[in-house]
Amino acid sequence: MIPGAVHGTDELITNFASVNFLNLQRRADVMDCLVDATRQYGLGSGGTRVIQGITPAHVDMEQTVARYLNKEAAISFATGTVANIGFINAMAGTQQFMQGLAMVNRDVVFVYDRDAHWSLWKAAEGLKFGERLFSFQHNSVESLEEVLRKLRGKRVVVVFESVYSIDGTVAPMHELVDLCERYGALSYVDDANGFLVYGPPNRNFHVEYEGMLRATFIMVSMKKAVGLEGGLIAGPKDAIDSFELISGASSFTAGVLAPAAAGTAYITRLLAYEEPQIVDDYLAKVADFRSRLLDVELPITDTATCFTSVVVGDEAKCVELYNAYLEQGIRVPPYLYPAARRGGAVLRIILNAGHTEEQIEHFIEVSKNFRDQKML
Structure with a gap:
């Protein structure tokens, strides 16, 4: 109400x-976790991740989510939108840190599902469509292959969602990841809507979610099943570590508040393993x-x-x-x-x-x- x-x-x-x-904040144990973390860490972030580091609550959250997604590491951001923007910025941008030290990604191209979330399209609006940005028909394996075939030899990142909240459809993730692997493309799945809801064998879309776990990167949102604020990207450790610097989203804005980090770790274990x-x-x-x-x-x-x-x-x-x-x-x-x-x-x-x-x-x-x- x-x-x-x-x-x-x-x-x-x-x-x-x-x-x-799931309305989990009304549970006494979840509320106790949030209140205890607030007493320990407060409600202010104190600054950005790059400037001041993170708390043990953040470390616990990132490790818990990475294990659940069967990935080497995870990094958290203030929201899922910020995570998406940070990822595209990291993978698309060219950054000169100091003399002789630069990250050059100007040759990377992105292939989006046409119905991908607004935040992903917003992050890529500086990329010229048809040169560095392409799209495939919604959830169409055939359409994606047609695009990838034309991009052979290029550094490609394929971007799609798991569950699309407007039409409720679920991506054919096994087949999409298969194509990425066949054509040597990286895959990025926005699992904001299905995190902790789908995946187990007794639930719908188990097969699709087994495919998702094979993706290079998985972004999850804390807003849905967890019911808090924040987003995380899980993937290979070397890439995840680099995102702290090259995403921009860890340098120029605050991250997840420590009580939300503690609550996310607690709720992830609750929903995934305990209840x-x-x-x-x-x-x-x-x-x-x-x-x-x-x-x-x-x-x-x-x-x-x-x-x-x-x-x-x-x-x-x-x-x-x-x-x-x-x-x-x-x-x-x-x-x-x-x-x-x-x-x-x-x-x-x-x-x-x-x-x-x-x-x-x-x-x-x-x-x-x-x-x-x-x-x-």
Whole structure:
């Protein structure tokens, strides 16, 4: 529940927008971890990673995440967006540190999935399309191979997401990484949306996530399953160590706050090893929710991930629906261009582990009414 449709009022509404979908901060043990770390380290960062270093909490977090992802090392950044920008800057830039010491990457080219996150496209906006920046059709192995075939002999980084939050699709990661290996390209997977949710054998998309673990680099966000703020990149140790200097994101902005670092390490171990049933129960709740939406014939996205969108198409109509839901005490955010394709606007629904049956039923009843009124 968050402040109401008119900001500044004391009216409470039901929030289907929050990406903190497991709501773990309400657990006493998680709160104790965060509070204890706050007492030990405070809430200020004190400066950048390069200037002042990091705390034991950061070391623990980075080592824990690297082990979980089966990578040699990991480095943390203030957000997933900052991590993405730092990675592209490190891999694309030319930096002269001092006489005789430089990093020259002006010949590196990037190949993006066309639906890659805004932050990745933003990071690459200084690269000329068709020379250093290319794209392939969304989740298309054939399209990627066509592009890579034309780039033989070049230093290539292929960039894609694991789970795409707008359409809910999951990348064919085994096949994409296979192509990268065959053509000698590095691979970078943005796993902001699936970290700690998908991967185990008993869950959907296990095969795809086995493929992801073979990628050169994996970026994860703390905002989703963990429910905190920050991003990490895991990969080969020599590259990860270099990112501290050449990303720029560790030199010119503060990083993850120490309490969030401590909380991330704690929650990662909790969800991955100690209580994976938390995620299993949540995914079962999502599956039931999606089934009920389909039963009332709502036009939702096809792939059964924890990101479900109502497909609207027209941007103006999508904003009207957003406001209509607000009037009924429900927040469901509209995603328009550039978050979604032009003419492909959606309302993205994120079920929270804390949503009550009453709140869910209210959402479904309101949606049925909108459907009957031809608004959906």
